[in-house]
Amino acid sequence: MKDTARHISIHHGNGGVRMKALIDDIFLHAFDNDFLNNQSDSAILPVTGKNIAFTTDSFVVDPLFFPGGNIGKLAVCGTLNDLAVSGARPIYLSAGFIIEEGFNIRTLERIVHSMAKEAAVSGVKIVTGDTKVVNSGKCDKIFINTSGIGLIDDMHLSIGSGIRVKSGDKILLNGPPGEHGMAIMQTRGIFNFKSNLKSDCVSLSPLIKRMLKASGRMGFLRDATRGGIATVLNEIAGKCNVGLEVDETCIPVNTDVRVMCELLGFDPLYIANEGKVIAVVDDSDADDVLKVMHKMKTGKNAAIIGEVTSDHKGKTVLKTSAGGKRILDELVGDQLPRIC
């Protein structure tokens, strides 16, 4: 029989005494900061400058825990990364929980602890939140939404209608693709062998901050999550109306990921990442940016993987390791739901 005191009940979501206790004991305890502790309907937050970055992401990853992280760490890093690639300094996060009745409160504590730890490491505060409980069978364990606000101190990044990507620019990638997706697949138990593969789930904010500083003005920056690096490359080509040429032999490789992908018939370039960023920088800045990347743990395997061309606009061409060339298409279908 379940110890109901240690499991989420429907009453934890009703706005009453038990919800208040859950918020006090778990969330305020872990996320402790003055903005949140006020427990007003909104957090009132100081901002500097004339522009902020604002983003949102819901996390439904299954399983909740995997080598290299869990849904909580992912929910913080994922949103931080969306802010960082927008040229912003992440500062405030919200956290919205949808929890299935019967969920173990100890597990919730572990997830919340990971969120708090990751937020603290990154110098961001979780300042506002919400908790909903649904009946058993009406959601799968726990879903977390994080929305984030970042301050824009200096705009080193071309964005929106001002995007500036041009022929000759270099394309940089900070490490081997596909680690998150394959770590999740491995945790789902589909391989009959063991590996030490971990998700690359990490906050890229410190790396990106240095990359932006080292570049004169960065042309494009995006974290490659769902759809993998192929999807980001196609996005650059489409959005900036340029061609991209990528050299497969220059793309860093994780051997475990390559083997797992071969077994499943997948291409690592389409597999989800949670700690990979693609940057387009002026040819003259590329080496400087690469140098600062190599000094960071999150960029130690960084490489220049290709360049922008004036040919085949809107398309990404991959020079394969076999010496051929092929179009790197947009992702149509895949077999990896709930990867984040």
Add this chain to the structure above:
Amino acid sequence: MKDTARHISIHHGNGGVRMKALIDDIFLHAFDNDFLNNQSDSAILPVTGKNIAFTTDSFVVDPLFFPGGNIGKLAVCGTLNDLAVSGARPIYLSAGFIIEEGFNIRTLERIVHSMAKEAAVSGVKIVTGDTKVVNSGKCDKIFINTSGIGLIDDMHLSIGSGIRVKSGDKILLNGPPGEHGMAIMQTRGIFNFKSNLKSDCVSLSPLIKRMLKASGRMGFLRDATRGGIATVLNEIAGKCNVGLEVDETCIPVNTDVRVMCELLGFDPLYIANEGKVIAVVDDSDADDVLKVMHKMKTGKNAAIIGEVTSDHKGKTVLKTSAGGKRILDELVGDQLPRIC
């Protein structure tokens, strides 16, 4: 057989071509604005002033459509109201969707259309979003998270450690409690009679703006949602360390709500609202605030329902219509999950 082209498939959540089409056809089409149309990882947003309000809410209401609204309208109004009662002018919203595989795209369009309409009426923009799809049976149809940012032009409201509520202050309520909760119960088909009861789901921002202007400096302001007005009253008493005395005969009544609550053995004071606000104002300002409330549709049944006392600190005492007095306790358990 399902027309798969008109239903959400797992591929709509994979970051690829079908997800892009869904975002373009449904979300960008409905929410159309420059910030969102940029489709960057974060929206880059101008802000004025030194402080912003930031809040988040997930919506899991069941059923999705009910008299007076649907999950989409609720998701916009609910977050706008949290910003408004914080003394902020709502300006930007995010929208995060978790959708069950097989969900009807026409229904999604109706929900999204409601969101767009409600945002337009309130002068806010939905500037960033996220879509996740989970396998059939892993969530209940659709859950929506909205996070919101408001600008704080003038601080007419005491908040956080500066809360100023004192003996003699008047407690104002803008209309009869319990309409949202009972409208949901009615839609669930638990009553064997018909009524015209509608949810009070509405943006309170215009009303609150006028209330704040009419008050010198408002002591406390909160929308009464889950847990009903009793929960807000208890919160004021606890947070401000004062006693409250509320006169039951002064609380506006919706006859349908009263009858339904009697049938179910519920107290309307604990039933959820989505368009009700409780304000604590200085005695000398109370009539002025009430006057501006009465001029608005959302405040036409507003009333002074009680006052702050120096007795029984931390407690709310209800003078009942029968002439007695009883403590209005905090909500412990209830029978109304997924009301919002």
